[in-house]
Amino acid sequence: xxxxxxxxxxxxxxxxxxxxxxxxxHPEQPERIDALQNGAQEAGLELTEPKDCGTGPIAxxxxxxxxxxxxxxxxxxxxxxxxxxxxIPNIHPDSREASYPSSAIGQAGFHQADCSCPxxxxxxxxxxxxxxxxIAGARRVIGGGSAYALCRPxxxxxxxxxxxxxxxxxxSAISAQIFCEAGLRPAIxxxxxxxxxxxxxxxxxxxxxxxxxxxxxTSNYYPHxxxxxxxxxxxxxxxxxxxxxxxxxxxxxGFLDALQLGxxxxxxxxxxxxxxxxxxxxxxxDPFGGLAVTTEGFARIGGAIAKLSLPTLIVQEGGYLCGGxxxxxxAFLSAFLDCRKNRIQI
Numbered sequence: 066x067x068x069x070x071x072x073x074x075x076x077x078x079x080x081x082x083x084x085x086x087x088x089x090x091h092p093e094q095p096e097r098i099d100a101l102q103n104g105a106q107e108a109g110l111e112l113t114e115p116k117d118c119g120t121g122p123i124a125x126x127x128x129x130x131x132x133x134x135x136x137x138x139x140x141x142x143x144x145x146x147x148x149x150x151x152x153i154p155n156i157h158p159d160s161r162e163a164s165y166p167s168s169a170i171g172q173a174g175f176h177q178a179d180c181s182c183p184x185x186x187x188x189x190x191x192x193x194x195x196x197x198x199x200i201a202g203a204r205r206v207i208g209g210g211s212a213y214a215l216c217r218p219x220x221x222x223x224x225x226x227x228x229x230x231x232x233x234x235x236x237s238a239i240s241a242q243i244f245c246e247a248g249l250r251p252a253i254x255x256x257x258x259x260x261x262x263x264x265x266x267x268x269x270x271x272x273x274x275x276x277x278x279x280x281x282x283t284s285n286y287y288p289h290x291x292x293x294x295x296x297x298x299x300x301x302x303x304x305x306x307x308x309x310x311x312x313x314x315x316x317x318x319g320f321l322d323a324l325q326l327g328x329x330x331x332x333x334x335x336x337x338x339x340x341x342x343x344x345x346x347x348x349x350x351d352p353f354g355g356l357a358v359t360t361e362g363f364a365r366i367g368g369a370i371a372k373l374s375l376p377t378l379i380v381q382e383g384g385y386l387c388g389g390x391x392x393x394x395x396a397f398l399s400a401f402l403d404c405r406k407n408r409i410q411i
Contacts, residue, residue: 066402067205068110069198070215074098077191077218079231080151083180091183092352092385093218093231101215101381104394108402110213115194115201122200123193123234125242126267130165131226134176135233136189141169151183161226178222178229192218192233199236202378203243206338211377211405213398214240219382221261221342222288230259230288237342237380238267241274244338249376252277252336254327256320256366257344257382258355259283260292264342265306272301275334277327279320281347281355282310305334313355317362320347324369331373339375345384345393352385360389360396367397371404 075098079091106112120132142152154174158164166172177184195216202214214236221237222230237253244251252275253268255261260280268274283292298306307330309323331339349357358366370377379401384390 066110066210066398067113067212068102068105068215069113069115069202069205069212070098070102071114071194071198073194074191074198074215074217076187077185078187079183079185082183094386096386097384097390098215098217100386100390101217101384101394104391105213105215105398107391107395108398110398115197118197118200122239122243123196125246126225126235126238128226131176134172135184135192135228138169138173139184139186139188142173145169151185152177153180153183176227178224178227181230182228182232188233195220196234196236196239199240199378199380200243202380203240206376206378207244207247207249209376211379211401213379214381216381220380221255221257221264221382222259223263224266227263229263232263235263235267237261237340237382238264240340240378240380241268244340245273249338250334250336251275251338251340252331252334253340253342254331254370255279255342255344255382256324256347257342258346258351258353259287259344259383260308260310261342261382262288262291265291265296268302269298269306270300270302272305275305275307275331275336277307277309277330279309279311279323279327281313286313286355311356314357316349316357317359317365320356320358320362321365321369324366328369328373336375339370339373339377341370341377341379342382343379343397344382345390345397348384348387348389348393350387350389352387360392363393364396364400367399367401368404371401374405
């Protein structure tokens with residue numbers, strides 16, 4: 066299995082974010098790449114850099130208006146007298162149907178859902194190459210097999226025209242769309258601590274992509290407004306979205322029970338390809354502390370997903386700097402690969 070990563074993904078280094086009214090150090094730091102790369106290579110993955118495939122695959126998911134915003138907003142923002150070094154919104158519309166403003170301040174509020182996705186002079190470059198890593202990984206998987214895209218910054222909170230939750234381009238959605246265009250019916254299974262609200266929103270009214278998310282209950286947790294069990298999809302997408310929320314502090318057994326329900330739905334859907342939105346922040350020792358999955362638990366998650374025997378792209382989502390980050394990725398990938406190898410031998 067190959068590990069896909071571009072060095073430009075290190076450039077984005079957000080300073081802080083707002084949580085419960087407090088300005089805190091931003092946890093989505095470039096050093097995450099070092100820990101994750103070490104964990105992937107410990108599992109035996111071979112590092113490769115993605116080629117530049119342009120904005121076409123990104124624009125298949127994200128609006129041209131939004132892509133232009135991400136590319137140009139920082140330079141426009143810095144022309145405002147007294148502006149901050151990072152683009153952080155201070156006003157938001159009440160709905161997506163609100164009028165589209167021409168000002169940098171107004172567009173920041175329109176395209177940034179919250180105060181956890183600041184945009185610096187380097188954000189575009191890192192987010193662009195994060196998406197290119199997902200694109201390269203997806204194209205490698207089309208012919209069969211599997212790949213791991215070390216996408217940083219992550220993506221599952223990004224909607225078609227909206228950044229949020231440390232995310233700018235939705236790498237998992239971009240990958241699923243590539244599988245659709247290749248004629249490989251895709252399912253996305255998201256095992257991040259947080260609900261993949263952007264991914265859900267992108268595919269909510271579509272019947273050609275199944276979205277499954279195992280996450281902490283959002284009634285009192287980010288992203289707050291999405292991730293509930295009654296959210297099943299809309300229109301022709303009704304029944305194509307499955308949320309499996311867990312109580313705070315749930316450990317291995319509860320997580321794996323929910324995961325098995327999600328995997329059964331993937332089989333019922335008749336998926337021909339799989340995107341795994343891999344968050345490692347469900348770990349008991351992660352700084353967010355929302356769930357209590359162990360390193361052995363991640364191994365069991367990786368093995369369970371591998372048993373589907375589908376062409377699989379693993380896309381990195383959350384998982385923050387702590388003592389177990391590298392080991393958790395190694396455990397997941399090693400178990401995934403071991404299960405695949407054993408099934409082939411059988």
